[in-house]
Amino acid sequence: MKHAFVLPALTLFAGMGLAACLMSPPSSYAQSAEAASSAQPDSNQQLLQRINDLEAKVKQLEQKQSVPPAPIAVAPAPEAPAPVEMPTVNEVAPRLKLAIFGDVGAQGYNGSDTSFFFGSFDMFMTARLSNKVSVLGEVLFLPDITDNSIGVDIERLLLRYRHNDYFMASVGRYNTWVGYYNTAFNKGEFLETSTDRPFIYAFDDFGGVLPMQDLGVSITGKIPSGKLGLNYVVEAGNGRAWGTNVEPAQNRQDGNTSKSINGGLFMRPDKFSGLQLGFSARHDNLTIPGPAVHETIVTAHAVFINSKYEILNEAVLDRHTLPIGPAFNTTGFYSQFSRAFRAYRPYFRYEYFNAPSNDPVYAYANQNDYAPANFSGFVGRLNGPSVGIRYDFNDHAALKFQYDRFSLRDLPSENGLTSQIAFTF
């Protein structure tokens, strides 16, 4: 509205200024007219001569134009220009696009020293190799909580072929479609409302339960379903390795011949814009000392996101079965609700996680860096609320404060406060 008023007002003042200039006394014009009157006869002669010359030239040109021009070969009309792709992230080369995410902050939990922290430095790259083929790479720099060193991780490296909306295949290292959160929010805390991911979705290379990355093939696409908006995901990969100081994603060599298979369905109905409902099921044979363990992971999610509200709900069942003997079920869920008030977005999350202490697989787990200080690995129960607020300085940086209170089985409760600045550029 301000611009709508200012521009016409300026125009009005400009018009008034122009009018004032035009109406001002033309004194200089009058003076020069007097001075010029004495030289009038000579000037008239010169002007007449000039007019005669110009008339002669015009006649010459008219004669030339009357001769029909030689036919000129008409070039075929150029094809319509291909739609120009607008970069969503910085275009640093004709093909390469780059976005960088990072976060820093400070954190304090009872039972551990309050610290400033460097969260992550995430370099995300995409490049289109042809109309249907593209590559995606993500290099992640992360601090190691055990020795404060900063390690480098190739988080993702994918070659993608998109045939159409119904079929897109990717080969390489990918984020598994186990639940909603892992693919919707990987690293890059700027995109997340909260300061970190729910405990159930802790990264596997930092001791998390679920396989968050895998090496193999991922196929996704729509299912013709009209207004129902159905989509599918099918993944086949090396699966997850277990063991102390072992990289979970088997980047070069699979520990066994069987492959992990994951399948998922989700729907985004036209009638409820912002709603997504889905589930996934994954099977893998885990190689640990002793008999092979069958792992089945089932997830379900109901998510609603629009510009004002964000409502995330997910539940996970991770079941380990031995050839003979009992099954071990790890369960977890979280619910997160937030609402935007302009640049502010307060949020609340409640999460629950419960892993059996006698599960044979978890004996070979890495220490979980996401666990509170008193929480040994991820064996046991953890549940509690988190409340926080996010403030977006602008479109590229956000400040977050989050308070966590977790109840732990057979251990004192944990209270923690985290502040974080997350940004992208």
Next chain:
Amino acid sequence: MKKNIGTLPLSTTLAISGVAILALAAGFWMTFAAPSAEAAGDPIVVIVNASNPVDSLSLAELKKLFLSDRSRWDTGKAVAPVMLAPGAPERVSFLKTVCGMNDAELGKYFMQAAFTGKSATPPKEVGSSSAVKSFVASSPGAIGFVKALDFHGDGSEGGIKALKIDGTAAGDAGYKLKM
């Protein structure tokens, strides 16, 4: 030196005064008349290439096309959405009505889409309504939108045609896409 004032002929003075009055009138018109041309409630016309057999879209379909959730028309042509640069009133209204977003949210949507591995391409941005129409006229799969005042609708703008939205044409009662 004394300035020579008032030596201009009366006819010239009258002519210059006329121009000045016209300039003032133009300023007045631009101040008070022009805003009404973009008054709230004016329809936004969705246009596609004239060769596109589609004549009508729902708001939900429109959202999919502009958010890169659908990449091809039924004819197989690649969808190429185009819109004015951020800040244009028709763009603000369109994003709010169709996508439920503002410019910043649109940018974040495509950033997140890229980060999560979706093959999503944001709409092409151009600087004027005539550039939108020109792009749509020259690209078989293009789709764009302009305010009704910028669309003649009399067939004089070759290569483009207007679509109905949810079964109603711009200007009809119940047309949902307005500024």
